[in-house]
Amino acid sequence: MVKSFNERCYDLLRRVPRGRVTTYGEIARGLGCSAFRAVGNAMNKNPYAPEVACHRVVGADGKIGGxxxxxxxxxxxxxxxxxxxxxxxxxxxxxxxxxxxVPKTL
DNA sequence: CTAATGACATTTG
DNA sequence: ACAAATGCCATTA
Structure with missing residues (x-):
C-alpha cells in the first residue's frame, strides 16, 4: 500500500524546522495537488501526533485557523x-x- | 458508490 | 476591510 495522502502531509510537516511555519496550501502544493482541505482534514485527525508538528501549519494569510x-x-x-x-x-x-x-517556474 | 464534512483559498458584494 | 458564496480535494459515514 502506498503512503496515503495524510502520511505525505505529515512527511512534509516533518521537514519544517523549528521556528518556521507553513501553510495548508503549500503542503498540498508540495504534494503536487491543491487539496488544502484534505490537508487540514489530515491535521485534525492527526493519527501521527504528536510526532508531527501540526501546530506549525497556518492559513495562507498567516492566520492560525484552528x-x-x-x-x-x-x-x-x-x-x-x-x-x-x-x-x-x-x-x-x-x-x-x-x-x-516545489518545482515551480523560476 | 453517494452524501456530507473540513484546522482552506479565492472571488464577489 | 469584512462577510458571504463558491471551488477544491481527500477522507469518512
Missing part, C-alpha cells in the same frame, strides 16, 4: 518555537514561511 486541542494552545506552542503570534496571526509570517521543494 487546532484540535484549541487554537489558543496552538499559539502557545508557536510562541515556544520563537514564533510570535498576535491577534491570532503569525508575526513575520512570510519571513518564517517555510517553502517546500
Amino acid at each position: 487546532f484540535a486541542s484549541g487554537c489558543e494552545h496552538k499559539i502557545e506552542l508557536l510562541k515556544m518555537e520563537e514564533v510570535e503570534v498576535v491577534d491570532g496571526k503569525v508575526v513575520d509570517f512570510e519571513d518564517k514561511f517555510f517553502r517546500f521543494r
